[in-house]
Amino acid sequence: MFKKGSMAVSTLVAAALFASSFATPAGAEDFGIKNSLFEKKKEQVLSVHQQLLEEGQIASAASSSVQATVAQSPTVTFTNEIDGYNYHEYLFDTKGGTFTVVPTHSALEEVDYFIYNVTTEEVFEPSEGEKYDLPAGTYYLTVLGYSEQPVNYQYQLSGPLTFIPDTDLPEINVTKPMQHDHRLPKGSSSKQLVEGTSDGLELFLQVNNKPDILPGGPFSKQVELHKGDNDLLFITENASSNKTWSFYNMTLPGTSRIGGKDRYEVSANVSKTLASYGYDSGTIFISRGDVFADALAGGPLASLETAPVMLTRTDSLTQEVKNQILAQHPYRAVILGGTGSVSTSVEAQLKQLGVRQIERIGGKDRYEVSAKIANELVPYTETDTAYIASGEVFADALSASSVAGIEGAPILLVRKDYVPDSVKTFIKNNPNIKNFVIVGGTATVTEKVSTQLKQLRSGATLDRLAGKDRYEVAVNVAKYGMDTLGMDLSTLVFARGDVFSDALSGSPLAADQWAPILLTRTDRVEDKVNTLLTEHHGETDHIFILGGTGSISTNTESQLSKHIQ
Template identity: 30%
Template sequence: MKKELILACGLFLALPLGQGFAETSPVQAAEQRMAAFKQNGMMQNEMKASGFNEYEGAFYEEEPNDVMGKATFTEVDYSVQGSINNQAANNGKDVDYYKFSISEDANYLLYATMMNDQYNSNMKVRVMNASGQVVAQSTLEDFEDFTIVTVEASLAPGTYYIETTNSFSSSLEEDYSMDHMIFEELEQFQRISGNDRYATAVEISKEGFENGTAPIAVIATGSNFPDALSATPLAYRVGGPLLLTTPNTLPDTVKKELIRLGVEEVYLVGGKGAISDTVKTQLEKMKITVNRLSGADRFETSVKIADEIGAERGTVVVATGKTFADALSIAPIAAQMEMPILLTNKDSIPSSVSTFVKEWGVDETYVIGGTGAISDATAKKLPGMKRISGKDRYATNSQIIDRFIDEIDPFVTFVATGTNYPDALAGSALAAQYFSPLVLTDSNTANIATKTTIQKYMDSTAVYYIIGGEKALPQSAIDQLFE
């Protein structure tokens, strides 16, 4: 894996507790970390003398620390705040030392930046063992708007020292921030799957809410797609997983996941034909409040969901209600951009959809799919219409990702089969949390448009989440994308 991708992951992991993928992408995390450091920089001088500050989660430089024997104590997985003071008295070279220990073999990562990042290129950081031997030294990583000093090393158990200097000027006085951590190598390909579509959706939920809770969840049928196509933006809005159920009974795996997450409220998507009152009763017996969102047909159901989400941005997505691929391709992006997904016929707009568009003052519509899915005559009736389409579902999926690449982050990319909907549906909700694209691929032979998209963004991607088991999406199909 490329070091800059590990770095981006590290930047994300170093965010304050509770700030997750649903709120920021890894590169945005880096930018926010920089902004936060600069914003707080004026207060640092007053706080340095206090050593570790529990509220800030940081260790502050304690002078004098210009030799290893007087190194300021720190711990991995915390921030270190200090200042370079080059002056005539120290021959224009302030040296700061910090001391830490690790108890087992570990992959170590440090990244640092000066308060004024124009001095970063002259900042030098070295990691030394207890004997003073250098075991790793810094390199400079370039991002679009800033640079970061990084150190990466494989360390054995023991005590280590961080040496920090900056040769920019003999009269330099500037604050810096360092974060150092132990990290696990990310596997480039990670498959999320269960014994069936219901268990796969649960495994996706566990991935997205590994250590957290989700007071609200969305449940759709795993038996048919129409009612479920608009559910992803709703799951994103309520901050919960998108789980699947059979029409007549709630699977035990889903019950256990609801309990694990501490779910108190559920949105059932679809009418009684899609999810029976038996399922509703089972949920209520679990002391869960149930809200059913359904209409007379799939089109009105999509409107009911859209009403719950709202269209404050004035923008909606419109896709065919006859097939699933187009709606699922746009689902995680629609969620991230707070755009409800409305369904329509090929040659006419259902009255419920027209009413929603009018009442919410919609002024921009992304029509997904070609004229075979939604005719030009139909599309032109929608305000501010912009069509996104390709010659087939895979080309359309690729066009969507290209169109919105500036709004998403392919650092983590989700891949699901384009020949069935359940895995892609549940995966789209997690992709939305990660600000990630969802790539649909043929389970037998890779489409050229899909291969082009994967390879176009592969240098920006650290992890590929493969949604579904080998039967749904075999590894051979994944391998074709990288040939």
Template identity: 30%
Template sequence: MLLALTGSGAVAPAAMAGDAPEYGSITGQLSFTEEPIGSITGFVKGIGYLDESAGRVDYLYGEFDVVDGSFEFANVKPGSWEVRISATSDGVQWSPMYVAGVPLQSQAATITVRAGETSDVGTIALHRAPKVEGVISAPPGTPKVAVFYLQNGTTGEFEWFTNTVTDESGAFAEGLLVEGTYRIQMRSDPDLAPRWWPDGRTMADGQDVVLTEGQVLEFSGSLTRPRYPMTILPRIAGSDRFQTNVAVSRELFPPSTDPFEIPVAYVVSGEKFPDALVAGPAAHHEGGVVLLSRQGEIPASTWIELNRLRPKRIVVLGGDSSVSASVVARLGEIAPVERIAGANRYETSRLVAERVFACGASPCIERVFIATGRDYPDALSASAPAAKLGSPIILVDGKASALDAPSRELIYKLASQGVYIMGDSKSVSDGIEAGTLQLPDASTRIGGPNRFWTSLGAAQRFFPKADDVLLTTGLGFADALSGGPLAAAKGSPMVLTRPNCVSRGMAGLLQSLDVSRLRFLGDSNSVQDNVLDTICD
């Protein structure tokens, strides 16, 4: 909408001709707390709620010259208007005010405009505006924004007033302000939690910034180092993957003076991932533990842990290439051993799912998880959610154009509702997803642009409220393979990360959820002590 904006005879662009409705006008007077120097340019912004169409809005905007302080806005559509005026003179900014001299839209009086009539708003007093200028530091490449919330003098509540975007260096200058008390929020990347100056997580944690007429305030804030509210617990780690695995087992079954006799121990390869990926939910479902072995020998730490736990039975996953016959024979000295092995990793996963989770002719679980067996990250991200829900993980060839018949048959046998598909369509094809569409509920895909975002998506979906988070590397399988059952037992998500940095989404998750404790799984080569200090992807 174009409007004729006039002040002491100066005319701005006029309204467009045509079948426009009959207009009214708004007039008024500006006063200044000190004499302006030089010419004065006024600015108007308004929003109108129009009478002729319920719920319809229109906008008033433009600039006008001010000579004797009077102004007139012609060609205004009939309706109720909220109008804000500001001005500049010889480089000086004057505070923006709504009609009746109030700074906040919630305080603004409405102006009723009628066709063919003039609505006079009286005098609007403008003060010399304060200015805030400074720098917000944040990770390189991220936009920075300063958001100003002004305290309502009547209610005491802080309300949005304006925001400004910094330049590439983080520098900014905001001069369209009014006198008053502010809280200033610093924002960066959308997934990096904001801070309230100087270092608050919430508005209540921020400090007041009081601005007076004409004041110039130097500002400095930082989002460079993410700040997390939780306690960092001692990491779970050993000198190698096998001792780390035992450390996880001891978290699940802490040392006791009473002898153990746990229901089951799943023994899987700690050197090759394919057959081992589905062990976590199965072991959790049966009240057991996952322990790692070498192909040709049982590590000393694993052997000692097996003797401590004294499982009633042992289940070995995979064939001789994963866990040799000699290892199976030695395991038999502790408890009866059952080997579950298919012709390939996909069949092994199906055998485990049916052996552990089937309960007759009718489905007895709501959903199963599907993940590619070509790589390990997505299946590992499914481990804690699947264990929590009492669901199996079925591995498929994610590049296949369709769901294979044995997997389809098993899914329909086990799941009463649907499936969760881990990873995007590059990990598990759309054709495979289509093979699940006859289940009552549509399949739910949990994926992201990479393994870390997929892991984050699983954590957010299945653990929306968690006291603890387990953080482990996504660049190796062994530590995460051990951690799935532990995370599920504690009702916590296990999130994959790079060794030296966390994703922006992970930073936001840790700062936004009610997480009180964070624990690293694996040694410092897997997850560095300062991993939280650096944001990546």
């Protein structure tokens, strides 16, 4: 049974609950994509299970399961129907031995399963075919769906069971919201009722990473939503500890301003916003706030680490950033830039705030820092692409930071007319980088750089995302992301285009939301941006605005809001 207030789902996984819980995206039938989705679903189950285990909420087999001792290896059949919005978990126990799992349903591509130990959370792989060598212990057979519509499944489990497991599942019937993906009308209240029934012992309800425990039976709970997507997770459990999970998303259309009195407070508030989405791995990135290069080059690595980027003065953290660090209590900080950018006194302040592990990615200049960040990134993402942007003007690197973060690709900074030696060395040492995307026109990165890149990597593909100005470049980067990465305009991040101060910490937010970063003037939306939004009118649900009204005015916010239907 669940204990009220005891369960806080792992924030690292909670941030991705809905990105990987639902059905396989259209056109994503590729085996690699499905395998990645399977791994993410598996991570979710284990993460939530770990929290239950730590709080003593996993009932023992002896006390919770159907007790019927067996003397041989019977075959038990688990059958039901499932879609991409649900998980099913069946508990069984053994004194050890070889088990066989045979799927006898036809929808083999739409359903999958895995087996893990309740106590250790070890996931067991088949030794051959569908045979599993399981030590003595209690296990879950967890069934995952991928399709939009329910499909039938049937798994036959054979092996030396301690007792006959229960094959029934508890049911959840959610009546509000009525659909798994539910978009509220624009202007709706942030307070919404969630209603339905469950026949489990209790119901675990999590809304935007905030858990609650409700009694079994009919339920009616008022929940607080934020603008944009809101993730709802329901889990119910029967007396045999079998579980049904069900995922819902409620979209509240509108704009969200992340402001502050200065760039440092804005970065703290971006971190706070990310944390509300469950985006917190225990790591933070720290970067100097009065120069742009290190923070923007570090955005993709921060996204990989599920870490926010917080800004600092060279010699001291501001009180607002300190307060957010105390609220978030990270164990690890990665400082971007050398001690000339972020001094050792900032390291000392971080330690005083309880940060136990401090790392630094430095270099003699911004170009070497970008190359060293890339060296940390590419071994994990195995990307074949690098984004190339000017190290002398911020706008193009900012526009690239969202797509680079989503793709797990580095942003390499270059001079206007040449590739710095440190960046050349990175490219030479990473032959897997075969595609270069230059962001910005020839006024910021000339064709001389293109020539050098081709010389550094024979046969490389080279693209340029340009425009008559930084606003059009950002639009073209967004279109590139839509064409190549499956991004859309459902969520957007807007930053002021003529100063970088508020935008530096926005890269992880944009990547987390799969949102393009678009640029605007303080007092009006640029024509090219308006044209893009008009062409896709009705597709946008949520717009983040980085900075206070001095950066992006209320009039500009009103113009943007009109593009939300």
